Amino acid sequence: MVFREMKRFFLPLAVVALGASSFAAGLAIGPIDGGDDDNSVVVFNDQLVTMTSNVLNGADMVTFEVLDSNNAVAYSGASPVDEFGQSSFTWIPLFDGTFTVNATSYFDGQLLGTESVSFGQVVRPDASGFITGGGWFNQGPERDNFGFVAQVLGNGTVRGSMEFQDRNNGLNIKSTSVDWVYSPDVRNGYFTGWARMNNAGNYRFMVHVIDNGEPGSEDWLEMWVYNPDSGALMFQYSGVLDGGNVQVKKK
Numbered sequence: 001m002v003f004r005e006m007k008r009f010f011l012p013l014a015v016v017a018l019g020a021s022s023f024a025a026g027l028a029i030g031p032i033d034g035g036d037d038d039n040s041v042v043v044f045n046d047q048l049v050t051m052t053s054n055v056l057n058g059a060d061m062v063t064f065e066v067l068d069s070n071n072a073v074a075y076s077g078a079s080p081v082d083e084f085g086q087s088s089f090t091w092i093p094l095f096d097g098t099f100t101v102n103a104t105s106y107f108d109g110q111l112l113g114t115e116s117v118s119f120g121q122v123v124r125p126d127a128s129g130f131i132t133g134g135g136w137f138n139q140g141p142e143r144d145n146f147g148f149v150a151q152v153l154g155n156g157t158v159r160g161s162m163e164f165q166d167r168n169n170g171l172n173i174k175s176t177s178v179d180w181v182y183s184p185d186v187r188n189g190y191f192t193g194w195a196r197m198n199n200a201g202n203y204r205f206m207v208h209v210i211d212n213g214e215p216g217s218e219d220w221l222e223m224w225v226y227n228p229d230s231g232a233l234m235f236q237y238s239g240v241l242d243g244g245n246v247q248v249k250k251k
Contacts, residue, residue, distance in 0.1 A: 059105035129183025135244015
């Protein structure tokens with residue numbers, strides 16, 4: 001697995017609060033939308049989602065796990081409890097589906113308890129837009145480079161291709177199909193599809209780019225590749241381009 005992270009440019013948050021309820025073990029989590037009995041909420045998978053839990057009985061740390069419909073872990077992390085008795089995490093739902101959240105509370109490293117809550121549905125906005133780009137990152141003796149095009153045709157058909165060469169780690173990621181394109185504005189663009197890694201396997205990928213101006217002014221690219229069966233994150237890469245250009249056009 002290869003993970004590389006640089007400075008993030010965060011999108012507007014979709015804030016989802018996990019309301020308080022009685023839970024003697026230390027963590028209070030109610031319905032995810034704050035009060036309805038069906039515990040459901042709908043968000044788009046281009047949004048950052050912040051979930052906050054109210055923590056009781058002196059817990060000082062909470063770990064979170066987001067599970068997909070196959071009970072594969074899509075996200076995991078830990079967050080300390082703040083001065084207001086709350087713990088939160090931010091997660092990007094990369095793919096559409098139904099998710100649940102497990103939250104476990106601790107005090108001084110000792111387990112207090114675990115609670116689960118239904119997260120609801122992550123959906124994709126309708127495909128729209130035209131995104132293209134190519135460039136490189138200077139990360140070692142060799143350049144890591146990429147090229148892609150993703151667009152929605154006039155008849156609504158989605159088409160595109162993508163290739164990413166992580167030369168310093170001997171990894172090639174090449175798409176076999178692009179199945180979704182989305183550009184909510186002329187700055188942010190997203191596309192997803194299926195790809196092979198080093199000419200093997202069948203993996204799910206998502207790319208997010210930020211067009212910060214012409215020609216190639218501090219443009220940004222980030223990419224995730226998942227095993228579709230286990231949900232395991234196989235590859236992550238993000239950063240400001242050292243050369244090249246990204247262009248995002250709305251429909």
